[in-house]
Each structure stands twice: as structure tokens, then as C-alpha cells.
Amino acid sequence: MRLIRLVPETPHIPFMRWHKLALGLSCLSLLGSIIAFAVMGINFGIDFKGGTLIEVRTAQTADLQAMRNNLNGLGLGDVSLQEFGADDDVLIRVPLQSGEGDDVQQAAVVRVQEALNAAFPGIEYRRVEFVGPQVSGELIEKGVIAVVVAVVFMMAYVWLRFEWQFGVGAVLALIHDVVATIGLFCLTQIDFDLPVVAALLTIVGYSMNDTVVVYDRIRENLRKYKQESVAAVIDRSLNETLSRTVNTALTTLLALFALYIFGGEVIAPFVLAMIWGVIIGTYSSVFIGAPFLLYLRPVRRTESGEVKADEDTGPGTVQR
Amino acid sequence: MLQFPPWKIWLVSVICALGVLFALPNVIGKSTLESLPSWLPHNQVSLGLDLRGGVYLLLQVDTEAYVSDRMAVVEEDMRRILRDERIGVQTPTTRNGVITMRLRKAEDAASARDLLSDVSEGIDVSVSDDGTVTATLTEQGRTDGLSDAVDRALEVISRRINETGVREPIVQRQGTDRILVQVPGLENPEELKDILGQTAKLTFRLVDTEADINAAINGQEPLGSELLYGQEDDAPYVVSKRIMVSGESLTGAQAAFDQGRPVVSFSFDTAGARRFCDATSENVGRPMAIVLDEKVISAPRINGAICQGRGIITGNFTVAETNRLALLLRAGALPVPMSIIEERTVGPSLGADSVRAGEIAAVIGFVAVVVFMLGAYGLFGVFANVALLTNIVLILGAMSLLQATLTLPGIAGIVLTVGMAVDANVLIFERIREEVRNGRTPFNAVDTGFKRAMTTIVDSNLTTILAAGLLFGLGSGPVRGFGVTLAIGIITSMFTAIMVTRLQAVLWLRRKRPQTLPL
Numbered sequence: 001m002r003l004i005r006l007v008p009e010t011p012h013i014p015f016m017r018w019h020k021l022a023l024g025l026s027c028l029s030l031l032g033s034i035i036a037f038a039v040m041g042i043n044f045g046i047d048f049k050g051g052t053l054i055e056v057r058t059a060q061t062a063d064l065q066a067m068r069n070n071l072n073g074l075g076l077g078d079v080s081l082q083e084f085g086a087d088d089d090v091l092i093r094v095p096l097q098s099g100e101g102d103d104v105q106q107a108a109v110v111r112v113q114e115a116l117n118a119a120f121p122g123i124e125y126r127r128v129e130f131v132g133p134q135v136s137g138e139l140i141e142k143g144v145i146a147v148v149v150a151v152v153f154m155m156a157y158v159w160l161r162f163e164w165q166f167g168v169g170a171v172l173a174l175i176h177d178v179v180a181t182i183g184l185f186c187l188t189q190i191d192f193d194l195p196v197v198a199a200l201l202t203i204v205g206y207s208m209n210d211t212v213v214v215y216d217r218i219r220e221n222l223r224k225y226k227q228e229s230v231a232a233v234i235d236r237s238l239n240e241t242l243s244r245t246v247n248t249a250l251t252t253l254l255a256l257f258a259l260y261i262f263g264g265e266v267i268a269p270f271v272l273a274m275i276w277g278v279i280i281g282t283y284s285s286v287f288i289g290a291p292f293l294l295y296l297r298p299v300r301r302t303e304s305g306e307v308k309a310d311e312d313t314g315p316g317t318v319q320r
Numbered sequence: 321m322l323q324f325p326p327w328k329i330w331l332v333s334v335i336c337a338l339g340v341l342f343a344l345p346n347v348i349g350k351s352t353l354e355s356l357p358s359w360l361p362h363n364q365v366s367l368g369l370d371l372r373g374g375v376y377l378l379l380q381v382d383t384e385a386y387v388s389d390r391m392a393v394v395e396e397d398m399r400r401i402l403r404d405e406r407i408g409v410q411t412p413t414t415r416n417g418v419i420t421m422r423l424r425k426a427e428d429a430a431s432a433r434d435l436l437s438d439v440s441e442g443i444d445v446s447v448s449d450d451g452t453v454t455a456t457l458t459e460q461g462r463t464d465g466l467s468d469a470v471d472r473a474l475e476v477i478s479r480r481i482n483e484t485g486v487r488e489p490i491v492q493r494q495g496t497d498r499i500l501v502q503v504p505g506l507e508n509p510e511e512l513k514d515i516l517g518q519t520a521k522l523t524f525r526l527v528d529t530e531a532d533i534n535a536a537i538n539g540q541e542p543l544g545s546e547l548l549y550g551q552e553d554d555a556p557y558v559v560s561k562r563i564m565v566s567g568e569s570l571t572g573a574q575a576a577f578d579q580g581r582p583v584v585s586f587s588f589d590t591a592g593a594r595r596f597c598d599a600t601s602e603n604v605g606r607p608m609a610i611v612l613d614e615k616v617i618s619a620p621r622i623n624g625a626i627c628q629g630r631g632i633i634t635g636n637f638t639v640a641e642t643n644r645l646a647l648l649l650r651a652g653a654l655p656v657p658m659s660i661i662e663e664r665t666v667g668p669s670l671g672a673d674s675v676r677a678g679e680i681a682a683v684i685g686f687v688a689v690v691v692f693m694l695g696a697y698g699l700f701g702v703f704a705n706v707a708l709l710t711n712i713v714l715i716l717g718a719m720s721l722l723q724a725t726l727t728l729p730g731i732a733g734i735v736l737t738v739g740m741a742v743d744a745n746v747l748i749f750e751r752i753r754e755e756v757r758n759g760r761t762p763f764n765a766v767d768t769g770f771k772r773a774m775t776t777i778v779d780s781n782l783t784t785i786l787a788a789g790l791l792f793g794l795g796s797g798p799v800r801g802f803g804v805t806l807a808i809g810i811i812t813s814m815f816t817a818i819m820v821t822r823l824q825a826v827l828w829l830r831r832k833r834p835q836t837l838p839l
Contacts, residue, residue: 205787
């Protein structure tokens with residue numbers, strides 16, 4: 001049986017020759033993300049903004065216009081409607097109500113349901129989610145803390161296992177991934193909810209995983225090919241791990257696309273974030289994490305672990 | 321070289337067999353499951369509310385209401401103590417939970433200080449020499465009081481939910497001032513919300529017939545009385561603040577009928593019955609207000625002394641309403657008002673759809689990965705696929721054993737693990753290929769490949785486990801479920817990708833002794 005090889009047996013792609021172009025491209029996309037964030041902002045879902053989300057299934061094809069007229073007559077602020085997956089499935093978002101007390105919020109939900117029950121007999125409530133202002137505030141806080149702690153932990157871990165230069169490079173790649181993902185959500189205005197933060201954390205994990213594999217090889221080759229320049233060693237390492245990089249990204253994407261297509265509407269934004277994260281995470285390991293080592297000048301050791309005389313000692317020891 | 325001692329083979333086999341044993345209850349039917357001997361594991365993976373449908377409610381104590389209720393009681397106590405000692409005070413004011421009152425005579429300051437020093441636990445009283453008395457709730461008093469109130473509320477809520485007869489409810493305290501309620505598979509969450517949201521504080525009080533209703537509406541409530549409105553018709557009533565009997569004295573309440581109308585019948589304990597008897601016999605002919613949560617249900621005229629310790633509450637009720645009121649009265653009043661600050665209700669149809677969609681996605685994702693591995697790595701791809709299948713069985717087994725909850729994002733976590741689990745095998749196989757290119761023999765290449773890939777695998781997986789741990793801390797419910805499955809999936813995948821694949825490769829190499837590797 002002939003095996004499929006997506007990557008030639010011994011590729012010689014001059015990654016380092018292109019790395020400046022890639023860095024420029026990344027800077028542009030980061031800039032774009034920041035602009036999108038400033039201009040369009042994140043479209044926070046109810047987890048972070050508070051409010052009510054109701055998914056209904058109507059008996060016939062949903063008449064969105066009639067439903068919109070009906071609900072906007074209630075005076076509950078900007079009630080938004082959206083077809084959700086099927087033409088008899090509607091997602092209704094009711095903003096947080098102004099006014100004192102939490103009962104005001106619950107009363108709004110009851111009024112929406114009463115209005116719908118009267119106007120659309122046979123309507124089925126598939127999902128009702130209400131998040132009050134105190135809860136949404138806490139969720140924002142928790143989400144930000146979790147992502148920041150994840151990045152710091154990853155840096156500390158890589159620092160411990162490698163040298164500080166690797167830690168810095170890995171974190172730059174991570175921040176790149178997180179910012180670009182947030183940028184995507186600003187640009188597309190897809191609801192940014194708690195599961196998306198979960199996806200962000202997963203992306204951090206995946207991207208790190210990828211970066212560590214490349215770094216492992218760079219560290220090994222830095223010792224093995226002492227006469228080669230750092231740039232050449234990075235190039236060699238990237239080429240040697242390219243087949244693995246591509247195959248792993250591909251299997252993960254295969255699984256994720258299956259989820260995106262067949263997994264239902266509810267988790268689609270969550271899966272989309274992960275698909276994007278896998279792509280960007282793979283890209284950043286190759287084009288951000290690795291090339292940055294060139295500028296951070298990692299310590300080169302001999303195979304027995306001795307540090308070459310003219311360079312300083314970093315933390316951590318290297319075995320093997 | 322290529323050592324794989326028999327004990328290790330045994331270990332791998334035993335772990336896999338245990339995985340199958342614990343995963344098995346998930347695939348066989350309920351009836352078969354019940355007929356199995358009891359020493360076999362019976363636990364199935366428990367589905368989260370987002371998959372089985374149900375209601376998740378987070379309730380929070382109204383802290384302000386707690387403080388003002390508490391201070392009202394304290395104020396009453398302070399006045400009583402001073403009155404008993406004939407120390408005159410001007411009308412007290414309560415602002416921001418601080419009671420301030422002035423003694424009529426400043427020379428009473430010393431004795432007032434003595435009398436009030438320990439009026440109530442957690443209350444700080446200071447009396448200045450010019451006769452100003454201030455009482456504040458200490459931070460400790462506030463925390464302890466709230467904590468106690470939440471504990472009592474938890475009992476009341478549990479009783480109320482149990483009265484409704486739903487199955488497998490979960491009522492938990494969360495943090496200092498919150499209660500989490502989870503009820504799986506509930507069809508009508510509105511009813512539950514109505515029942516939980518109500519304080520259900522019932523009081524019997526006299527209507528102040530001498531008061532001027534219009535003056536009261538304009539903000540001039542007579543001393544000792546307050547303006548309340550009717551529950552149904554919003555009619556104004558001026559009602560005495562003095563409570564004849566309260567709901568705490570009830571021993572039972574039932575929905576019933578009186579002359580064809582739905583009513584709630586109730587009975588008092590001995591002390592309550594006596595108080596009710598005294599109050600009604602002294603006030604024959606006057607209207608008595610039945611007040612629920614500061615709303616007047618009805619205000620019937622007292623036709624005669626009621627001394628049997630039983631009575632009925634009439635009002636403009638439907639049968640459903642009398643059922644609910646009776647339930648609330650049986651379960652007791654919440655010690656503090658609570659409100660719903662988070663709700664997540666998933667209907668059973670959406671839950672079922674999600675399970676089906678998740679299953680389809682998982683199967684398709686799995687097949688796609690299996691086909692890819694087969695195409696890319698041939699025979700070694702088969703080894704990896706066997707490991708992958710084992711991995712899924714182990715995930716299911718581990719989740720059943722730990723009774724972890726499977727949520728929709730959790731299914732995504734499993735599918736993601738399927739994609740990522742083969743990463744370790746990809747790493748190993750690519751390494752073996754390189755070793756072959758470097759001129760090693762098949763045996764040597766496989767051995768070195770596994771060895772060299774090892775540190776990388778551990779390094780790279782630990783980062784993902786770190787992320788999964790944070791996910792567990794981040795979320796409640798669905799997101800937490802994702803963290804759990806991801807963490808379990810990574811651990812089992814490291815085991816299967818390294819041990820199970822290696823075992824197969826080693827056994828194959830020993831048997832065939834190939835000259836070249838089909839890789």
C-alpha cells in the first residue's frame with residue numbers, strides 16, 4: 001500500500017527567508033484586530049453582557065417580522081431576533097432591563113413568553129437563558145483571569161523546561177493567537193460567550209503544544225549542529241517537524257469540522273473559535289514562535305550539556 | 321532493546337479491560353443493566369442539564385432586605401427595653417442599616433448604655449453622653465446572620481422542591497449568599513420559578529378601620545399601621561403592623577373547597593391556636609387582613625372567635641393557585657427574600673437534538689481521523705487507530721467511574737481529543753521515519769522513535785492539561801464539563817498512544833521480524 005504523504009520526505013522550505021514577511025503579516029493582522037476591537041468591539045453574548053436569550057421553535061415556518069413587531073411592542077428595549085439553524089427555529093435576545101431589583105428581569109421574560117404564547121400557539125421553548133448583571137460581571141472577571149493565568153502558566157512552564165528565550169517566544173506566539181482570535185470575533189460580530197473563552201483556553205493549550213514540539217526539536221538541533229547558524233538550525237527543525245505539524249493540525253481540523261457541520265447550532269461559535277485557533281496556532285508556532293528565537297538568541301550548549309564559553313548561562317539544565 | 325516485560329503487557333491489558341468494564345453500562349440497555357450481578361459497575365455517564373434538559377437556577381439573597389428586616393427587629397427590641405425601664409426616646413430613624421435615636425433626657429445615657437450593650441448578637445450599640453443612641457450591624461454580625469439565613473433558606477427551598485415531586489433535584493449553597501438549584505428533565509420551569517421566587521411570609525393582622533385611607537395613600541400612614549395593597553385588585557388597605565399570628569405557627573395547609581370556591585385550609589400549632597383564638601374573640605366584627613408577602617390576599621370580617629386552631633384562607637383563587645399557596649405554606653417562608661440572578665433552561669427536545677448531533681459529529685470525526693491515519697501511516701495507522709478506539713472506551717469508562725458530567729461542550733472535548741490524541745502517534749511515527757532515514761534498522765528505529773518522542777509528548781500534553789485545569793476553575797456547568805473531558809481525554813490518550821500503540825508495534829516486530837518498516 002502506498003502511503004499518502006502530504007509533506008515531502010525531506011522538505012527544504014526556507015522558512016527563515018520568509019519570516020520577515022510573515023512577521024509583517026502578523027503585525028498587520030494584529031493591528032487589524034486591535035482596530036476591529038476599537039471600532040466594532042466584541043459582540044458580547046448574554047454571559048458577559050447580561051440579559052435573556054430565548055430559543056423557540058414555532059409550529060410553522062417562523063414569521064420573524066410578525067414576531068419582531070409583536071415583541072418590540074412590549075417596550076423591553078432592543079429585542080433582537082435571528083433565525084437559528086432551521087426556519088422554524090428563532091433566537092430571541094432581550095437586553096437587561098433598567099430598573100431596580102432582579103424581579104424586573106424575570107418579569108420581562110414572563111412578558112415575552114406570554115406575548116409569544118398568545119400570538120403563536122404551539123410555540124415551544126427550546127432554551128431560556130437569563131444572566132443577571134451581577135453574574136455577568138463575575139463571568140467577565142473569571143474569563144479574563146483564566147486566560148491571563150493560562151498564558152502566565154505556559155510561560156513559566158516553558159521557561160522551566162527550556163530557557164527564558166523560549167518562554168518569551170512561546171508567550172509572544174500565544175498572545176498573537178489570542179489577539180487574532182478576539183479580532184476574528186470583533187470582525188464577524190459572532191456572539192462572544194463563556195464557551196468562546198473556553199475555546200480560547202483550549203487554543204492556548206493547543207498552540208503551546210505545537211510550539212513546544214517545534215522548540216524541542218530546535219533545542220535538540222542547536223546542540224547537534226553546532227557549526228550551523230541559529231537561523232539554519234531553526235529552518236532545519238521546522239522542516240523536520242513539518243510533516244508532524246501538518247498531520248496533527250489536519251486530524252484535529254478533521255474532527256473539528258465534523259463538529260462544526262454536524263454538531264448543531266448551539267456549539268458552532270465555540271467550534272469555530274477552535275478551528276480558527278488550530279489554524280492560527282499552527283501558523284504561529286512556525287512563523288512567530290520559532291523565528292523569534294533568532295532575535296532572542298538562545299544559549300547554545302554542547303551535547304554533554306556544557307555551556308559554550310562566550311555565552312551566558314540561562315536557567316534550567318538540559319539533559320540527554 | 322524493545323523491551324516490553326510481561327508485567328507491562330499485563331498492566332496494559334488490565335487497564336484496557338477495566339476501561340471496557342466501566343464503559344459497558346453506557347451501551348447496554350437499562351433492563352439488561354439491572355439484571356447484571358451487583359459486583360459489576362452500573363454507573364453510566366451522567367448527562368448535563370444541557371443534554372438531558374432541565375433547569376439551572378442561581379438564587380441570591382437580597383442582602384439589603386436582610387439588613388433592613390434585621391434592623392427593624394433590633395429597633396423594636398431596643399424600644400421595648402427602654403420602655404420597660406421608663407426611659408423616653410424620640411422616634412428612631414434607620415438609615416443605611418444604622419439606627420439612630422435620641423433619649424429624651426441626656427442623664428439616662430449611662431443606664432441606656434448598660435441596658436442596650438448586648439441587645440442582640442452582632443449589633444454594636446453606642447450611647448453618647450448627650451443622649452444619642454446609635455446601633456450598627458457589625459461586619460461579623462452581618463456575615464453570620466446572612467450565612468444563617470442562607471442555611472435556613474436552603475432548607476425551605478429543598479422542602480418546596482421536594483413537595484413538587486420532581487426527581488433528582490440538586491440544591492446547593494454557593495458562596496456566601498447564593499443557592500444553586502438544578503432540576504433535570506423539568507417540563508415547566510415557570511412553575512418552579514414561581515414557587516422558588518416567592519418569600520411566602522404569611523401574617524394575620526387587623527385592618528385599621530379608623531385610619532384615613534386617602535391620607536395614608538398620600539404618605540401619612542398612622543402610627544403603628546401601614547398601607548398595603550390587595551394582591552388581586554390593588555385595592556388599598558391600612559393594616560396594623562401588629563402581627564396576630566404568622567405563618568410560622570402553621571402546622572399544615574391544604575388546598576380545599578368552601579362553598580364551591582377553591583380555598584386553602586390551614587391548622588395552627590397549640591400556641592398559634594391560642595393566640596388566634598384570643599385575637600379573634602377580642603375583635604369580633606372587625607375585618608382581619610390575611611397578608612402574604614406584603615400583599616393583602618383578602619380581609620374577611622371576623623364573625624366570631626375561632627378557637628379550634630383551624631381556618632381557611634379565602635380569596636379570588638384558582639385551584640392551581642390554592643395548590644401553590646398550600647405548598648408554600650407547608651414548606652415555610654424564606655427567612656429572606658431571594659431573587660433569581662441566573663437561569664439556564666434547556667427543553668428536553670433541544671437536549672435530545674444536541675445528544676444526537678454530538679453523536680453524529682463524534683462518529684464522523686472519528687471515522688475521518690481513522691481514515692486519515694490509515695492513509696498516512698498504513699499498518700502503523702492501524703496501531704494508532706486501535707489505540708484511539710481504546711482511548712474512547714477509556715474516556716467513557718473513566719467518566720462513568722468518576723461520575724463526571726457529560727455536557728455538550730464536553731462532547732466537543734471528546735471529539736477534539738480524538739483529533740489531538742493521534743498527535744502523540746504522529747510524533748512517534750514521524751520520528752521513526754527519521755530514524756529509518758538515518759539508517760537505523762527497523763527494531764532500532766522503532767525503539768529510538770518511541771524513546772525520543774517521549775519527552776516531547778509529555779511536554780506538549782502537560783500544557784494542554786494546564787489549560788484544562790483552568791477550564792475547570794473557570795466555569796460552572798457546561799464549560800466545566802468541557803474541562804473535565806479534555807483533561808481525562810489527554811491523560812487516557814497519553815496512555816493509549818504510548819503504551820497501547822507500542823505494545824502492538826513490539827508484538828508485531830517480534831513476530832514478523834521485518835527487514836523494512838511499512839511506514
